[in-house]
Amino acid sequence: xxxxxxxxxxxxxxxxxxxxxxxxxxxxxxxxxxxxxxxxxxxxxxxxxxxxxxxxxxxxxxxxxxxxxxxxxxxxxxxxxxxxxxxxxxxxxxxxxxxxxxxxxxxxxxxxxxxxxxxx
Amino acid sequence: xxxxxxxxxxxxxxxxxxxxxxxxxxxxxxxxxxxxxxxxxxxxxxxxxxxxxxxxxxxxxxxxxxxxxxxxxxxxxxxxxxxxxxxxxxxxxxxxxxxxxxxxxxxxxx
Numbered sequence: 001x002x003x004x005x006x007x008x009x010x011x012x013x014x015x016x017x018x019x020x021x022x023x024x025x026x027x028x029x030x031x032x033x034x035x036x037x038x039x040x041x042x043x044x045x046x047x048x049x050x051x052x053x054x055x056x057x058x059x060x061x062x063x064x065x066x067x068x069x070x071x072x073x074x075x076x077x078x079x080x081x082x083x084x085x086x087x088x089x090x091x092x093x094x095x096x097x098x099x100x101x102x103x104x105x106x107x108x109x110x111x112x113x114x115x116x117x118x119x120x
Numbered sequence: 121x122x123x124x125x126x127x128x129x130x131x132x133x134x135x136x137x138x139x140x141x142x143x144x145x146x147x148x149x150x151x152x153x154x155x156x157x158x159x160x161x162x163x164x165x166x167x168x169x170x171x172x173x174x175x176x177x178x179x180x181x182x183x184x185x186x187x188x189x190x191x192x193x194x195x196x197x198x199x200x201x202x203x204x205x206x207x208x209x210x211x212x213x214x215x216x217x218x219x220x221x222x223x224x225x226x227x228x229x230x
Binding site: 034036038042043044045046049059088090107108109110111113114116 | 153155161162163164165168206208216217218219220221222223
């Protein structure tokens with residue numbers, strides 16, 4: 001069976017410090033990977049998605065970046081955190097494009113446990 | 121860009137009541153998702169719909185593609201159903217991520 005891991009679970013960082021959040025998926029190959037953020041009092045927002053190693057699409061311009069160094073690893077980073085970066089960060093995966101096409105292009109997304117980031 | 125609206129934002133009901141949460145979207149989609157978020161923050165996918173109706177236990181989800189509208193129903197509600205229910209849509213049928221509604225905070229009182 002497939003599992004998705006995120007760490008750390010909680011993080012408190014000072015403004016201006018760097019950030020690295022990691023997400024890994026087990027039990028599947030070539031997944032699509034996603035980073036979402038839920039800011040306090042706001043809805044979920046797509047930040048980045050990736051269909052393969054080194055392939056990153058950004059939805060919202062900001063001081064965050066994402067990388068996919070391995071097939072089942074997705075990393076969210078920042079060089080200098082802002083107060084507005086505080087929030088709940090969720091990683092998710094879905095089956096890859098080849099299988100999506102076989103299924104008619106539809107698949108659910110499976111969410112990780114999330115990282116709660118507080119920037120002070 | 122798709123605009124996803126949910127109603128109501130907050131709903132408090134008594135145990136056993138029939139619950140309906142509504143979702144509408146502005147642009148044609150390939151799929152609509154209903155998600156459940158518990159107080160700890162974890163999110164579980166309840167349904168993915170592209171047409172018609174799906175049922176899982178006491179939960180029923182329907183979608184009307186022509187009207188760009190979906191509903192999530194909970195029959196015989198129970199306090200353990202208390203959670204935030206989120207409607208989300210995908211557009212292109214490929215790897216695009218989800219566009220979310222703001223969620224409905226449901227509380228079921230014993």
